Amino acid sequence: MSLFVNKKRLVKIGAAVILLLTVQLFVFSPRNTEEQLSQTGEPGALSMVPIEATSDKSQSPIPGADSGDIVRTGGGFKFTQENNNSPVDSLFNLLVETKPKSPPLAKYIHGEKAQQKFSSDPDFHFSEKYLMGLLEIKETTLLDLETQHQHFVDKIRDLPMSIFGDPQKQISGDGIVMVGGGRFSWLALLNINQLRSAGCQLPVEVFIASEQEYERDFCDRLLPALNAKCVLGFEELPLQRYREKLRIDGYQYKSLAIFASGFKRVLLLDADNVVIHNPDILFDWSVFEEYGLVLWPDCWSRTTHPYFYRIADIEVGDHPVRGQFMDRESPDEWNYHDLPGTLPNPASESGMLLVNKEKQVDTLFLSLYYNMFGPSHYYPLLTQGGAGQGDKDTFIAAAYALRKPVYQVKQNMxxxxxxxxxxxxxxxxxxxxxxxxxxxxxxxxxxxxxxxxxxxxxxxxxxxxxxxxxxxxxxxxxxxxxxxxxxxxxxxxxxxxxxxxxxxxxxxxxxxxxxxxxxxxxxxxxxxxxxxxxxxxxxxxxxxxxxxxxxxxxxxxxxxxxxxxxxxxxxxxxxxxxx
Structure with missing residues (x-):
């Protein structure tokens, strides 16, 4: 039986009392049972199977901040020091409020990080026992992460945003988003020229996070000639105001680029990830219409710590339903991530991502949370120092935690x-x-x-x-x-x-x-x-x-x-x- 099956809310609340002795405890409201999401299909439905919602949440954006609080720019809205009550500030304040209080996860029990193995490797078992023996996670840390995670999940329902983006900004249509700045702007320029050579006519946005990386000629002359433009994160988002309270650097830029984008449906591309064929057809794909989130696979086995499923309140089954070791008798010969409820093998790649920002609004909020606190906590939890540790598994993890549909391409990279x-x-x-x-x-x-x-x-x-x-x-x-x-x-x-x-x-x-x-x-x-x-x-x-x-x-x-x-x-x- 998996160690973390059927964790009850009552147990969590009782355990949280212990946490009061060591960390600050946030008060959070119980999960709205009418908004509980359940999945159909076989027990522990797999990532290629849609996870249906029994009821859907509808939200209406509140009126925008007073026009005196913002400066309109070519790309959206420029945050000022006086503009502290905008919907975007509500999101950033929630991130600060739910920041883990526990120390970063950096110590490994035997000094060894997860092995780097292909998901097709027949000679190694990433069993529950093995995965539990890597990253050191104290009980107080675990309770802190559970509490803050649940608090964030409960509170995102109250955010005045029906789409993953600033409600004061017009968000519509399809487009491609990249992160530029510095030498990445060269890669973006090369990438966009290949997009056009392949016949793609979709508009492109290049996210520039900091003013130091902004180049006027690139943004005002070079990109517009290619039906592209810069989105200035340092103007459209309150990055400077929250930089001391939140870690905001390269790994967070992808989520922030999606948030700041004016597109409703986004193909996110790493600047060094270029197309071979016109990708316009992806937006018309029926699977994308159904799921609203499409990911592509990495080559590596998943090495997520079993405690992640307890933190995210995900029920894990007790016998494999997939994978090459599912017929073995001993749990030590199973891959833990072949159990129902877990993120399936192989791991995900984040060099490209196709997402509907309205349909997957909560998933994107939670993935932003994982990335904001990724270097300190969630990257080690999701990968345990294994291959490609970073933002790559945060999107599928967020979808699973919220019981949202997600499709991972079946053909291996x-x-x-x-x-x-x-x-x-x-x-x-x-x-x-x-x-x-x-x-x-x-x-x-x-x-x-x-x-x-x-x-x-x-x-x-x-x-x-x-x-x-x-x-x-x-x-x-x-x-x-x-x-x-x-x-x-x-x-x-x-x-x-x-x-x-x-x-x-x-x-x-x-x-x-x-x-x-x-x-x-x-x-x-x-x-x-x-x-x-x-x-x-x-x-x-x-x-x-x-x-x-x-x-x-x-x-x-x-x-x-x-x-x-x-x-x-x-x-x-x-x-x-x-x-």
Missing amino acids: KFLGYHDTYGFHAKALGQWDPTTVAEEKTPPYLSNFYDFQNENDSRLMFMHLSYPKLYPDKLRDEISWEQNGELRHRKLYPGRLPNSAYGFDLRMWELITQLICPQWTPNEAIDAASVEIQDKLTGLDLQYIKNSKGNAECESLFLPHLEYLRRHTSTEEEFYVYE
Whole structure:
């Protein structure tokens, strides 16, 4: 039997009395039973199965703050020191009010963090016993986290927001959101140019968190020419006022970018996560219409601490309902996250996320809470120091905690890269287009990686270019090497993608060189990868490119590399290397 099955509210309240001796206790109202959410289907319905609400909450936004309290800007509203009673301030005040009082979770029982294993690994069991033996969590800390979590969940029902965003701002339509600033603005510029080259016409917003990262030319000239704009977090959100009370840095920016967005339905993309095909079709996908939240998988096994389910008041079953070890007799040979009620394997990736901000308003509030207190508490709880610890699992965790529907794409991500005499070198993470027949055919919770080459109806939608990120001043050793005094070139992503009409490596270098190299000339050969953009050399206006002298190697390296790729274009017989 799982250690944390059927935790009752009465037990929690009684246990909280003990907490009064060590931490400040917030008073919170009991959960509204009419708003309790239950899930249908088999016990412990899985993440690909919608979790239906027995009743839905409707909220009406209250009138906005007095117009004298705000300064209207091009992107929304600029917070002033006098504007302390806005709906957005209500949210930030609640975050401060429900901040965990306990010390950060940083100590591991035996000094060992969670093992990093693929979800398909057949030789390791992430059992309850194993997961309980990693992160040290004292009972007083556990009670504190339970209390503050429940208080936040109860209070978000009272927030004057029917959508995840400022009710004083017009929020409508579909669009793409990225986080920029500093060198990320270069990645965003490259990303948006690829979006347009792929035929995407959706508007794009680039979130700039701090005034120090704001570049007027980028926001006022470069982006508008691409049907994009900056959203200035330092003006639209009271970040400076709460910075001493809340940790607000990179990991919180994604949630805040969604919140500050003027779009109702958002495709959130990391700046280094570029599309291969036009992603507009994702917004018309019936599954997105039904669920309102679509996530893509990571490759790693989940390593969430079992105490998270007690903190979030999630009931966990006592026998596996999925996974490769579900037929084993001993609990020590089960994966804990194959039990009903738990977040299923594999873990989630947050490099892309598709969300309806109205349908999933509470989920987004709770994921913001997890991210605000992620570095101190919830990231260790959700990952225990395992692979990719950060914001990636906060969205699915919030949906499960609130019994909200969430869909995680069934086709497993793919490493893409090249082989040499030293072995395989992963250079990107590929994620599939879930609107294809291949997604329908793929069974949930695969025990092994999906083999795309057996299917003619699958195609990759995203390339998360993480190893390396395409910073021009960091690419010499990635794309070239010297042999006998001669410069040699290397493809990072060799071959042609399945169901794609162009070579991705060449496409990226056509864009990079047009953005920063004055000597670029069009490809004389006809190649679908060799697009020509209208506004060339705009990358040279970015402070990052100026400071790093990112175009210094245009003639000596980048343009020769482009010509190499043009001469060595992909053929139909070549395939990407997948691992």
